[in-house]
Amino acid sequence: MPLQEVLDELARGKSARNVTCWRTLAGRPARLAPFPSWLHPSLNAAMERRGITSLYSHQAQALEAIARGENAVVVTPTASGKTLCYNLPIVDHVLRDGSDRALYLFPTKALSQDQLAELKDLCGSELNLKTYTYDGDTPRSARTAIRSAGHIIVTNPDMLHTGILPHHTKWLRLFQRLRYVVIDEIHQYRGVFGSHLANLVRRLKRVAAFYGARPQFILCSATIANPAELASRLIEEPVTLIDESGAPTGEKYFILYNPPVVDRELGIRRSSLLEAADLATRFLRAGVPMLVFARSRLATEVLVTYLKRAAAGILPGVGEAAVRGYRGGYLPHERREIERGLREGKIQAAVSTSALELGVDIGQLDAVVMAGYPGSIASAWQQAGRAGRRTGSSVAVLIADSSPLNQYLVNHPDYFFGRSPEHGLINPDNPQILAGHVKCAAFELPFQRGESLGAAPVDPILEQLAAAALVHRGPERWHWMAETYPAEEISLRSASAENFVIIDVTQPTARAIGEVDRFSAPLLLHEEAIYLHESDQYQVEKLDYPEKKAYVRAVSVDYYTDASSAVSIKVLARFQDDPSRRPGRSSGEVLVTSLPTMFKKIRFGTHENLGSGPIRLPEEQMHTTAYWLYLSEEAYSGLRPEELEAGLLGVANLLVHIAPLYLLCDVRDIRSVVEVRSPFTRLPTVYVYERYPGGVGFADKLYELHDELLAGCRELSAACPCADGCPSCVGPASEVGPGAKRATLSILRAGSKDRLRQLTGEPRS
Amino acid sequence: MTIASRPAAGVLEEVRLSIHHRHGSRHLSDALGSPAGPLGALAGLPDLGGRHLSDLLFLDTETTGLGMGAGTLVFLVGVGRFEAGSFVVRHFFLEEPDREGDFLDAVLDHIGRAPGLVTFNGRRFDLPQLETRLILNRRGPCLPGISNLDLLPVARRVWKLRLESRSLSSLEGHVLGFVREDDVPGWLVPSFYREYLLTGNRGRLKPVFHHNLRDILSLVTLACHLGAWADEAAAGRPPAGAHPLEMVGLAHACEAAGWGPQSTACYGEAIARGLDAPHQHRTRERLGRVYRRLGQHDAAATVWQQAIAAGSPSPVPYVELARHYERVRGDLTQALAVVNAAIDRLDLSSLQRSALSRRAARLCRRMGMSGRQPAY
Numbered sequence A: 001m002p003l004q005e006v007l008d009e010l011a012r013g014k015s016a017r018n019v020t021c022w023r024t025l026a027g028r029p030a031r032l033a034p035f036p037s038w039l040h041p042s043l044n045a046a047m048e049r050r051g052i053t054s055l056y057s058h059q060a061q062a063l064e065a066i067a068r069g070e071n072a073v074v075v076t077p078t079a080s081g082k083t084l085c086y087n088l089p090i091v092d093h094v095l096r097d098g099s100d101r102a103l104y105l106f107p108t109k110a111l112s113q114d115q116l117a118e119l120k121d122l123c124g125s126e127l128n129l130k131t132y133t134y135d136g137d138t139p140r141s142a143r144t145a146i147r148s149a150g151h152i153i154v155t156n157p158d159m160l161h162t163g164i165l166p167h168h169t170k171w172l173r174l175f176q177r178l179r180y181v182v183i184d185e186i187h188q189y190r191g192v193f194g195s196h197l198a199n200l201v202r203r204l205k206r207v208a209a210f211y212g213a214r215p216q217f218i219l220c221s222a223t224i225a226n227p228a229e230l231a232s233r234l235i236e237e238p239v240t241l242i243d244e245s246g247a248p249t250g251e252k253y254f255i256l257y258n259p260p261v262v263d264r265e266l267g268i269r270r271s272s273l274l275e276a277a278d279l280a281t282r283f284l285r286a287g288v289p290m291l292v293f294a295r296s297r298l299a300t301e302v303l304v305t306y307l308k309r310a311a312a313g314i315l316p317g318v319g320e321a322a323v324r325g326y327r328g329g330y331l332p333h334e335r336r337e338i339e340r341g342l343r344e345g346k347i348q349a350a351v352s353t354s355a356l357e358l359g360v361d362i363g364q365l366d367a368v369v370m371a372g373y374p375g376s377i378a379s380a381w382q383q384a385g386r387a388g389r390r391t392g393s394s395v396a397v398l399i400a401d402s403s404p405l406n407q408y409l410v411n412h413p414d415y416f417f418g419r420s421p422e423h424g425l426i427n428p429d430n431p432q433i434l435a436g437h438v439k440c441a442a443f444e445l446p447f448q449r450g451e452s453l454g455a456a457p458v459d460p461i462l463e464q465l466a467a468a469a470l471v472h473r474g475p476e477r478w479h480w481m482a483e484t485y486p487a488e489e490i491s492l493r494s495a496s497a498e499n500f501v502i503i504d505v506t507q508p509t510a511r512a513i514g515e516v517d518r519f520s521a522p523l524l525l526h527e528e529a530i531y532l533h534e535s536d537q538y539q540v541e542k543l544d545y546p547e548k549k550a551y552v553r554a555v556s557v558d559y560y561t562d563a564s565s566a567v568s569i570k571v572l573a574r575f576q577d578d579p580s581r582r583p584g585r586s587s588g589e590v591l592v593t594s595l596p597t598m599f600k601k602i603r604f605g606t607h608e609n610l611g612s613g614p615i616r617l618p619e620e621q622m623h624t625t626a627y628w629l630y631l632s633e634e635a636y637s638g639l640r641p642e643e644l645e646a647g648l649l650g651v652a653n654l655l656v657h658i659a660p661l662y663l664l665c666d667v668r669d670i671r672s673v674v675e676v677r678s679p680f681t682r683l684p685t686v687y688v689y690e691r692y693p694g695g696v697g698f699a700d701k702l703y704e705l706h707d708e709l710l711a712g713c714r715e716l717s718a719a720c721p722c723a724d725g726c727p728s729c730v731g732p733a734s735e736v737g738p739g740a741k742r743a744t745l746s747i748l749r750a751g752s753k754d755r756l757r758q759l760t761g762e763p764r765s
Numbered sequence B: 001m002t003i004a005s006r007p008a009a010g011v012l013e014e015v016r017l018s019i020h021h022r023h024g025s026r027h028l029s030d031a032l033g034s035p036a037g038p039l040g041a042l043a044g045l046p047d048l049g050g051r052h053l054s055d056l057l058f059l060d061t062e063t064t065g066l067g068m069g070a071g072t073l074v075f076l077v078g079v080g081r082f083e084a085g086s087f088v089v090r091h092f093f094l095e096e097p098d099r100e101g102d103f104l105d106a107v108l109d110h111i112g113r114a115p116g117l118v119t120f121n122g123r124r125f126d127l128p129q130l131e132t133r134l135i136l137n138r139r140g141p142c143l144p145g146i147s148n149l150d151l152l153p154v155a156r157r158v159w160k161l162r163l164e165s166r167s168l169s170s171l172e173g174h175v176l177g178f179v180r181e182d183d184v185p186g187w188l189v190p191s192f193y194r195e196y197l198l199t200g201n202r203g204r205l206k207p208v209f210h211h212n213l214r215d216i217l218s219l220v221t222l223a224c225h226l227g228a229w230a231d232e233a234a235a236g237r238p239p240a241g242a243h244p245l246e247m248v249g250l251a252h253a254c255e256a257a258g259w260g261p262q263s264t265a266c267y268g269e270a271i272a273r274g275l276d277a278p279h280q281h282r283t284r285e286r287l288g289r290v291y292r293r294l295g296q297h298d299a300a301a302t303v304w305q306q307a308i309a310a311g312s313p314s315p316v317p318y319v320e321l322a323r324h325y326e327r328v329r330g331d332l333t334q335a336l337a338v339v340n341a342a343i344d345r346l347d348l349s350s351l352q353r354s355a356l357s358r359r360a361a362r363l364c365r366r367m368g369m370s371g372r373q374p375a376y
């Protein structure tokens, strides 16, 4: 069998030494359950027509929980039939009572389109069920009919936020009979986006309650550490967790692969992209159908080009057509065509960006190659899940790049294969996010005195809005009185209203493609910065600082930019403190002042520095939350001042890179500052602060995870083969200073010895 | 004009004008004898037959935002009505948003029994906005049952060619002979109400009330103006005072309302009164098509011939005339001659040229010939 040949070669050939882990995940037969007796006969018939004669156990459990009236969160792997978990009970209900309504929320328009196709397929033409997507692309002429007649409305959070809730009187029929709300992909709703979503749900429930409806929620998530907690925080109600998949799986190999070191001194490894291309070529040659995931649009293009060329040589007759890019911006029918090609074997390899979700059915593929860790364990499993046969074996290969997080993962497979450590965190009560949604909610319905928005009391916020003449305080209620349209001013993807708008001027007609919050703007949008949007690269041509506009042009380069700034931090309030730990830990509210200084161009994959330039922009201030650790005197007494500083920088680097293992966040969501002698702690201190004003809960979680984080930092730097620091661990010596690795380890080891002493009860000398 | 304060529940102010009051170039009394039926029919409202414009209520609202949405308050509803020798405008005013329910009850009570409303953009703005408020106060939806004679869509059609802007103030200046002095611009209105809420000083809203009053008076005279034209057009008499471009607009409005014969009378009259060449050509195209749809094929053919004789640069009259010869008269030779004439005479795009050539070739095939032949 062809797959086996490639695997044998990988296990025994010269690249075998690059494999850091080879796991065999045993296959599992299906666990089936009969359709519930109450299922509507036409649904039974529809299922039979599709050749489905029974349910998987998790589907049956979901149906039961929903039938009992409970909110449910379903956590199951890719391609385990999760959509039936909500489509069956909802379609069943609507078939019985055609005046009831359901609202589906998907994070992107593309997913909404997929869902609509799925629903239409399930309902067919004989079930009289009206399902529509409602988003920015919905023609104006169709909207009135959708509002009044749609049984199931499929939309996205942004549309609910600006298009539906502010106009709820036009959606009377929907809200009066809103029976179910489906929120899929909730692992994507974390951090700022998740905090916004929780407030959006508060507004949705408030408007529904006005019309006398109290919807039941059905949520779905990829595997994360806390799906039930995240779900119940999002909807502020108890949820029933369903997380044991009954779908069958074949045997699967999971391989972690680390490209070889090409420069030991600098710690530079061979490009993960080239390794991925080599490996994919081997699969291509063996005729193994596969998906390749790359981390950027550019990397995708490079891989497509490489593989097309390889295919032309290997597969005469079929050639280049066997390899296809699978990019964002494709229309649903183009995606369907590629998926069909994969299913039918006409296409042998599709190369996709990590950012892109795949449609519901791409058939059974034998191999997935990931060029670089996709940023979270949850999405790595989702991508790996694209390979998998119900019977027979499949393989997923994760090829690490040289960033510390990638390196940590390939060298610590237990993290990967153990229970997911990543927590989806949100903070719906973040003051800025909450205040924005209080405005929107006041626009939607007047607030009664003493009313709250979900769990959050809002009178104090309304007092402030009244002082700013945005709401009117009546004898009993607060009324929106400004001319503005608050939902338009609030982007669900960023925390602050004071955003910089990014304008793409590549085409003759310029268009806004995104926003960046004010505090981050100087670092992300300085002139010459490479701005990434949905894995497309843009270069900033001009930053109009007073007007808060950045003009960008599409480019294709092999580097990204990383800006540094002189950051000072001031502790405003300490929430938690624990000096008994070594190092000590704290969390609290801080004021961060950032003056951008310069930027570097860094090559993808190898993380080489390709050059730098100055940034001349004013400083920005931000209130946020932070976690910090501080050294006891004995922990650093043996270090010279410059060694101490290098060591602190090393710890900071490691912390920022390790943290995303525990928080569902991006490396960019948190930043660090070190102080050799902090004015607040009066000790050497490393701060990790949240990059969003007010914070979304990362700082508290880091405080909680203090010991595990430090242990991770220690293992990563100790295991790194470099001589004295490299981009894969504490940072290159040229940047953090000579002796950084030793100093870092000394700081971290002091902690562990101390901890050991504490644990064993041995007295400190 | 007399002004009464708080004459009834929910009404802050009641302005009573003599029906002889002059607003621009008309008197309010013009509405008394004007039948509402034709204008109603022109606006797609068939149930006003037998009514006069003076039986209707003239309604205009002021809101706290220029956009729509649940957070925009209607704070002033002005309703004008003819009552025994007077025209009375009542200003329903939202003194305190907390008591919006009472305010809406007073408005509903007043407008609910009327045979119909007259508005300017009421279909898309005033009434949906009021409906939103009614729903939010658990009193709606209840407005779909009220007939609303919205003048905006008709005015848009009638003055499309004649005026650059069809806003109420533009119509006032160009049609109704009324010039607003020291008026509040519409976009500033919301800020006046905000200021009232902040200060509690109703006196500051005087300019807004005045603005609203003038809107309502303009509604009356605009309805009279359009009503008179609709009445004449309905009777097949193109109104004497209309500019040729207004006549084209009126014809267009008739056409949109399904008044075929009336629209042909207006199109024809517009051409007779003199249009510049481009408008003349376009108007003939419309006129010919209406005749065709009405089944008046000879009249249509005459129009196409006139258009060709007048030197129309467009292939449309040629194609239409060729079609007429081919399908109505069965005269393929004539049809081919017309198509060939178009190919010879006109300055055509390559797309138009190839379409005409295909048509000619098809005619040739039907005649049993091949290729392009001279017509005899």
Ligand SMILES: [Zn+2]
Pocket: A267, A720, A721, A722, A723, A725, A726, A727, A728, A729, A730
């Ligand atoms: Zn290293």
